[in-house]
Amino acid sequence: MILIMERKIDLQELIPFKATHPGSIIAEELEYLGIKHNEFARLIGMQPTHFSSLLKGRRPLSTDVALKIEGHTGLKAEQLMALQSKYEVDCKRIQMVLAVDISYLSKDVQRMIYKELL
Numbered sequence: 001m002i003l004i005m006e007r008k009i010d011l012q013e014l015i016p017f018k019a020t021h022p023g024s025i026i027a028e029e030l031e032y033l034g035i036k037h038n039e040f041a042r043l044i045g046m047q048p049t050h051f052s053s054l055l056k057g058r059r060p061l062s063t064d065v066a067l068k069i070e071g072h073t074g075l076k077a078e079q080l081m082a083l084q085s086k087y088e089v090d091c092k093r094i095q096m097v098l099a100v101d102i103s104y105l106s107k108d109v110q111r112m113i114y115k116e117l118l
Helices: 022-033 037-043 048-055 063-072 077-098 107-117
Strands: 002-004 007-009
Touching: 022 037, 022 048, 022 077, 037 048, 063 077
Parallel strands: none
Antiparallel strands: 002 007
16 A cells, blocks of 8 residues: 555556556567567467467467466466456456546547557
């Protein structure tokens, strides 16, 4: 809990500007290790296109894939699954914030907001 402008705020109340998908963390780790995405996908028995979708945040991380990734990197499956769970909660919180009426804004501004937040 922290104090912001004389109000106690639980850190769980804070809503991120943009949710972080575990795929971006996995992509960074592979880059650090010098492993190409397509090669790693084949190594863990995934289609490269499906793995690419995971890295780009278009596909959720499953427990099976998290365990396979753990077996070939320093990333722990539990941490990856926690990131997936946090990503899903953050997305839902962001969607709830977006439920606030922004119809008074121009369509271009609305599209920009949705694109940046999700």
